[in-house]
Amino acid sequence: MTASTDGAAGEDVPLAFQDPEYRQAVIDLLGVIAYGEISAFERLAEDAGLAPSLEDKVAIAGMASAEFGKVAGIHARLRQLGADPFAAMAPFRSAIDRFHEHTAPSDWYEGLVKAFVGDGLANDFYREIAAYLDADTRDLVVTSLEDTGHSAFVVDRVRAAIAADHRLGGRLALWGRRLMGEALTQAQRVAAERDAMAALLAGGVDRPGLDLAAIGRMFTRLTERHAERMAELGLAS
Amino acid sequence: MTASTDGAAGEDVPLAFQDPEYRQAVIDLLGVIAYGEISAFERLAEDAGLAPSLEDKVAIAGMASAEFGKVAGIHARLRQLGADPFAAMAPFRSAIDRFHEHTAPSDWYEGLVKAFVGDGLANDFYREIAAYLDADTRDLVVTSLEDTGHSAFVVDRVRAAIAADHRLGGRLALWGRRLMGEALTQAQRVAAERDAMAALLAGGVDRPGLDLAAIGRMFTRLTERHAERMAELGLAS
Numbered sequence: 001m002t003a004s005t006d007g008a009a010g011e012d013v014p015l016a017f018q019d020p021e022y023r024q025a026v027i028d029l030l031g032v033i034a035y036g037e038i039s040a041f042e043r044l045a046e047d048a049g050l051a052p053s054l055e056d057k058v059a060i061a062g063m064a065s066a067e068f069g070k071v072a073g074i075h076a077r078l079r080q081l082g083a084d085p086f087a088a089m090a091p092f093r094s095a096i097d098r099f100h101e102h103t104a105p106s107d108w109y110e111g112l113v114k115a116f117v118g119d120g121l122a123n124d125f126y127r128e129i130a131a132y133l134d135a136d137t138r139d140l141v142v143t144s145l146e147d148t149g150h151s152a153f154v155v156d157r158v159r160a161a162i163a164a165d166h167r168l169g170g171r172l173a174l175w176g177r178r179l180m181g182e183a184l185t186q187a188q189r190v191a192a193e194r195d196a197m198a199a200l201l202a203g204g205v206d207r208p209g210l211d212l213a214a215i216g217r218m219f220t221r222l223t224e225r226h227a228e229r230m231a232e233l234g235l236a237s
Numbered sequence: 238m239t240a241s242t243d244g245a246a247g248e249d250v251p252l253a254f255q256d257p258e259y260r261q262a263v264i265d266l267l268g269v270i271a272y273g274e275i276s277a278f279e280r281l282a283e284d285a286g287l288a289p290s291l292e293d294k295v296a297i298a299g300m301a302s303a304e305f306g307k308v309a310g311i312h313a314r315l316r317q318l319g320a321d322p323f324a325a326m327a328p329f330r331s332a333i334d335r336f337h338e339h340t341a342p343s344d345w346y347e348g349l350v351k352a353f354v355g356d357g358l359a360n361d362f363y364r365e366i367a368a369y370l371d372a373d374t375r376d377l378v379v380t381s382l383e384d385t386g387h388s389a390f391v392v393d394r395v396r397a398a399i400a401a402d403h404r405l406g407g408r409l410a411l412w413g414r415r416l417m418g419e420a421l422t423q424a425q426r427v428a429a430e431r432d433a434m435a436a437l438l439a440g441g442v443d444r445p446g447l448d449l450a451a452i453g454r455m456f457t458r459l460t461e462r463h464a465e466r467m468a469e470l471g472l473a474s
Binding site for chain 1: 282
């Protein structure tokens with residue numbers, strides 16, 4: 001499955017990377033995931049400052065550290081592909097920063113819902129894309145998306161809070177819808193700007209791709225999973 | 238070396254813990270270290286927001302995550318001793334929070350110096366105390382203090398900045414002195430309030446302790462190492 005390629009890329013690089021467009025698409029994907037994780041670290045660390053107790057603070061700081069802990073492996077893979085991790089992340093900074101600017105939580109519970117829903121949505125999307133990747137990259141992406149076991153904490157805290165205050169449930173339901181809308185807006189912006197990632201989804205001579213109907217089905221799946229997550233929190237979607 | 242004890246403490250608890258004052262001193266020590274690390278995580282994560290580049294941000298976020306990564310092991314040990322980690326941390330929150338309030342960095346470089354100097358000072362102090370502990374606790378403490386390899390980054394950045402701007406060197410030298418003064422103030426407050434920790438240093442029937450002259454020598458060592466760290470950064474102490 002692996003073969004050496006010429007150029008800057010190192011050993012253990014699968015044959016698929018001889019297609020420069022495929023290689024660029026993978027670099028883009030790893031770049032956006034890595035920057036997304038750094039960014040998630042920053043926002044979760046900020047949310048830790050809103051925690052109502054030291055127990056809550058430790059739980060959310062644990063989520064932040066877990067996100068950051070995934071960055072090193074992705075950066076290592078980018079270097080292995082002959083790419084500079086910081087150059088790979090650069091094209092995605094403005095879209096992700098804008099997402100966070102437009103969805104700054106106004107309190108602890110908005111932060112929790114954002115961590116759970118935003119993270120889940122991003123992970124579902126990357127997992128969908130991973131299906132179109134070579135096995136090594138797919139494994140790396142899927143591993144980097146594994147739930148680090150903190151989501152039970154969020155579900156527990158949010159459900160308890162809306163049981164105690166039903167108006168909070170209404171506000172957080174609207175908040176979940178806004179998160180979804182903003183995520184789609186920024187994802188579309190990225191897709192429009194990064195040809196290689198769009199081409200990855202469209203497939204290649206030796207790689208299966210998605211036609212418009214398949215892309216439609218993918219969005220249906222993403223929306224359904226978002227609704228499931230909202231329901232898990234006890235929120236309407 | 239290990240023997241079972243009655244009460245809430247679990248297996249693998251050394252004989253020394255049959256002395257309730259020794260047990261309380263170790264719980265205090267692990268509590269203050271754990272809260273110090275959580276607190277360091279928070280401050281470093283805040284400093285990440287001041288980073289002048291994404292590379293710098295990733296480096297400082299890595300330091301934050303490394304600090305937080307040490308908390309779980311210390312909490313596990315506290316539970317093993319039959320203590321609640323949050324109750325163990327509680328007595329030290331106000332002193333550590335006050336230290337951070339009084340030493341809030343006004344820019345990126347003050348944050349770097351604080352991370353390097355503050356962390357180094359705390360680690361030296363805990364390492365001194367560790368000499369008076371049973372072997373298992375000592376190993377845990379010393380491991381939790383290991384440099385996670387990020388300090389070279391701080392030295393590099395601070396030296397480059399003061400080479401470019403000599404007035405910055407003067408300001409950061411004063412800043413280092415203030416960090417040391419504030420750390421001593423808060424450490425003294427803790428020592429005055431926590432009898433068990435003071436008793437640990439004083440020793441017991443079967444444990445060596447420190448007389449006043451030895452405590453004086455310990456402070457001399459801490460001060461000397463602080464000066465060495467300042468010199469490493471290219472700063473007068």
